[in-house]
Amino acid sequence: MNAPRDPFDPAPAAANDPAVHDHLPHDLRDLARDLDALASADQREPDAAFEDRLLAASLPALRDGSPTVVATIGRRSAQPRLAPHLAPRLLAAAAALALVAGATFLALRGPRSTNPSDTGATLVQSTDTTHEASAKLDQLAAALAFDEGSFASEYSAITSEADRMTKSLSSPFTETESLGS
């Protein structure tokens, strides 16, 4: 007659075979089999092309020895993904940077005055205007960064504002005339 099995001292075969639950007390064996059924359902879940996608994703790494070259081959995307919520933020940051860089370039280039006596005053006003423009751009960039939802309208606003400032910065004659009057 077999001695009763100690559930914590199973036969090696039982301990090493995931499909065998002899080492468990009787009341837990059914539960263990249900867990196996759950696992089985999960394993059957992917479609028949699952292995093909897995191969497509991993074979380049086997050939090249670098997993970083592998893009995800999935139902969701065949391209490396950028987190969706980062896209508008990156776009906003890029737009703000481009505008600030443009305004700075125009400010450094300075106004082209035809009247040498007005050049100093023109430069002072141009510098002030540039500071105002930078502050405004900073505000707009901050608004863009914190309000991704209204990105489209903010982008439109910042573009038109930038156009307006660019025109004013590149029209020294207007400023010179106003100073001279």
Add this chain to the structure above:
Amino acid sequence: MEPVAEASPPQHSPIDQPELGRLLGRAADGDEAAWREIVRLFGRRVYALAKSRCKSAEMAEEITQSVFATVAAKLPSGQYAEQGRFESWLFRVAMNRLRDEIRRARRQASPVDPEGLLAHPAATQTDSPSTDLLSRLREAMLRLPDADREIVELRHQGGLSFKQLADLLNEPLGTLLARHHRALKKLQSLLSDGGDELEAAS
């Protein structure tokens, strides 16, 4: 609790160690047919583990692809030395990748539900009479403490033997048997009385 009717056992590796060792050696030499066989043997087991952890089928597949890409890159470079422990190593890579993903999800509120609180879509995709039971089992698993859940998932979803678990978790076999037993008792409690006793004890 009644067992699930007509439950087929999950897939385990139907290959002996010497043959697996030969396959790994050929794959390490760039043999794509050998690699294809390794993918066929282990891909769905890694997927099942990932799915149990992150709940999203798409994310589980991405994680599985990432795991196999990592392993494929390491094999030819000699970062895995065949000592009959490939499955433990593979699932260690998978667990590390899953932990990274869960940490990232907690930081970013990403599509992965790090607490595993979402309903499991697979539970509603079959007409099996045991769907309700499996669904309850999934929900109960989500309420298990992390350490208990880990060993249940590695044992059942991952299909690892206790010896492989001992390699993977670096714990004695007896400890793992006791941990598994204790985790199942908790799961049983969660299923039978909603886990009142478990919550009272914790």
